[in-house]
Amino acid sequence: MPVGKTPRKRLLAAGTAIGALALSMASPAFARSEAPSPGRTRPNIVVILFDDVALMDLGAYGGEARTPNIDRLARQGARFTGYRTSPLCTPSRAMLLTGLDNHRAGAATIEEILPPEMRNRPGYRLRIEPEVLTIAERLRAEGYRTLMAGKWHLGHGPGELPDGQGFERSLALDASGADNWAPRSYMPYYTDAPWYEDGRPTKMPGSFYSSDMLVDRLTRYIDEAPAGRAPFFAYLALQAVHIPVQAPARFSDGYRGRFDGGWESLRQARTARARQLGLLPEGAPVDGFSPDARDWDALPADERRMAARSMEVYAGMIEAADAAIGRLMQRLEARGELDNTLFVVTSDNGPEPSDPVHQTGMGLWMRLNGYSWRLEGLGGPGSLNYIGREWAEALAAPGRRYKFYVSEGGIRAPLIVSGPGVAPGRRIDGLTFVTDVTPTLADFAGARPTPEAPAMDGVSLRAVLEGGSGPVRGPDSPLGIEVSGNAALYRGDFKIVRDMPPLGDGRWRLYDIVRDPGETRDLSGAEPGRLTAMLADYADYEARVGVAPLPPGYNTQKQLTANVLVRQLPTLAGAIGALALVLGGAGFLAWRWRRRRGGRA
Known part of the structure; x- marks a missing residue:
């Protein structure tokens, strides 16, 4: 059992293992039907999680980046077109690894925008709750080796890092x-980049490239046991394409000129491809850019070149990750x-x-931390590259908005499942959710249920992956999501959505999400009865999972700024103290010098 596990975790994991042993000794009548059949080898499982990748970024979804290895997996397996996740990383990761709603799992939002008055409330501790089992714990109890490399962001310290989960x-x-x-670090909120191996701080090489380094480490872990001795579960949480957007030039240079047409051109091209690929119904309307988006053609030539290069690096970062996955x-x-x-x-x-x-104070922070933002070497070592809002709106096509918001551009994401038992060449259009991943993996692995642990919110996708034609969810099954006030609920063909400031206005809207996935026609006035019924469903969801009310006037950007300042206070205090000592010392020396001169006079 890993060091750092809580007694509750140890009890649950032990119960899982004992239950598995008991069922394996019982008569066949008591075995679960989805367990591996006699003679069938349990599959290894590899979960690859990109960071901030849009629905259409991968080649299999019509993206500009070359992703031959991921495309191969899509051809050999299933490509989901109705998959939704959360609009932020910590809630999504908690749901992905547990099968529970983010509040029930313990990660309602991300710590960078959490109001201080909500800290330590149930669901807002921003680490996996002690009574919750991860897919790693479930599979480890079944004899799987469990391995992980990449971003965690699900708690700090003993018992909360991967070795405790x-x-x-x-x-x-x-x-x-x-x-x-x-x-x-890449931002002032963090003083360094805290890397841990098996729960202990570890010294990283002085230089590396993240996608290659993470795949190399995960491969090393896999190779620590001979093939076939025991199945493994491997979780690869890539940094691609989170800020800073960085990639080896040999990848980025392959996209020279690809984005010179600008963000309007890219959004139009993606929308057209979305219709061709069936991601957008023929004739369905799609909105353009936000009213305050900059006009590409009106930008000075040097700004256009900088912006286009940032996207060349973005595509290169995706291709570099795909190459590492290929290895x-x-x-x-x-x-x-394989x-x-x-x-x-x-x-x-x-x-x-x-x-x-261009945030206040970032110029000084970048100089102090060895970062630059210039065309030469953009995306290379020391470059703090980003793509910005207009490119994000273009990449989110055919959806509306982007990360942070529960409009479709923020939560509709790619999902590819491929391997033994998955019917090849499948396209699955039904509504699926991030909480469905853990029950699906447990199902394929033949993991037994754990009655002592909280019941999962997700459903297994195994039946549709094997070729079944039935819907994943019934038309009257509501599915809710909430992160920092941004909220949505799906039921059947419809969705209600509330986007909060600074971009949204906090008002609920109703959309026919099947015929209008671009969320262009608000039906709340035309169908008030449906809106009222779905708002009641959402109220039930909030009560069930424990959504807490936000403080009055809450704004994510303002809260982030406040939290960064609080995190930087020790550093600022130290700098101010050092400056005071220097100035005080200089003043004392000047006073001594004047006294000595006065004495000589």
């Missing part, structure tokens, strides 16, 4: 992101395990709109 081996970044070329697949093939490995490829939320470079 069921992972036997792990290299984890305990932050929302970090530089991709060196072990250092992982090659290693599994060399071990003779054909028995179930792959899941997805993203935690929609594209990132933030501009960190």
Whole structure:
């Protein structure tokens, strides 16, 4: 049992293991029908989570980046077109790894925008709650080796890092992101890039590239046991394409000129491809850009070149990640395990709109921390690259808005599942959710239920993955989501959505999400009865999962600024203290010098 586990976790994991042993000794009549049949090898499982990748970023979804390895998995397996996740990383990761709603799992939002008065409330502690089991714990109890490499962002310290959540081996970044070329922070909220191996602080190489380094470490963990000795569960949480957007030039240079037409051109092209690929119904309307979006053609030539290059690096970062994934697949093939490995490829939320470079005080912070923002070397070591809001709006096509918001651009994401038992060439259009991943994996692995643990909110997708034609959810099954006041609920063909400031107005709207996935026609006035009924469903959802009311006047951007200042107070106090000492010392020396001169006079 991993060091740092709470007694409750130890009890639940032990109960899982004992239950599995008891069922294995029982007569066949008591075995679960979805358990592996006699003689069938349990599959290895690899979950690959991109960070901030939009629905259409991958080649299999019509993206500009070259992703031949992921595209191969999509051809050999299933591509989901109705998959939704949360609009932020921590809630999505909690749901992905537990099968529970983010509030029930313990991660209602992200710590960077959490109001101080909500800290330590149930569901808002921003780490997996002690009574909740992760998929790693469930599979480890079934004899799986459990391995992890990448971003964690699900708690800090003993018992809250991956080693305390069921992972036997792990290299984890305990932050929302970090530089991709060196072990250092990418924003003032963090003083460094905290990396941990198996729960202990670890010294990272002075230079690396994140996608390659993470795949290399995960491959090393896999190779620590001979092929076939025990199945493994591997969780690869990539930094691609989170800020800072960085990539080796050999990848970025392959997209020279690809984005010179600007963001309006890209959004139009993606919308057209979305219709061709069936991601958008023929004739369905799609909104353009926000009214205050900048006109590409009106920008000075140097600004257009900088913006276009930022997207070349973005595409290069995706291709670099795909190349690293290809090396992982090659290693599994060399071990003779590729054909028995179930792959899941997805993203935690929609594209990132933030501009960190031009925030107040960032110029000084960047100089102090060795960062620059210039065309030469953009995306390379020391470059704090980002794509910004207009590109994020373009990438979110055919959806509306982007990360942070529960409009479709923020939560509709790619999902590819491929491997043993998955019917090849499948396109699955039904509504699916991030909480469905854990029950699906447990189902394929033949994991037994754990009555002592909270029941999962998600449903297994195994039946549709194997070729079944039935819906994943019934037309009257409501599905809710809430993160920092941004909220939505799906039921049947309809969705209600509330986007909060600074971009939204906090008002509920109703959309026919099947015929209008671009969320262009608010039906709340035309169908008040449906809106009222779905708002009642949402109230039930809030009560069931424990959504807490936000403080009056809450604004995510203002809260982030306040939290960054609080985190920087010790550093600022130290700097002010040092400056005071220097000035005081200088003043004392000047006073001594004047006294000595006066004495000589």
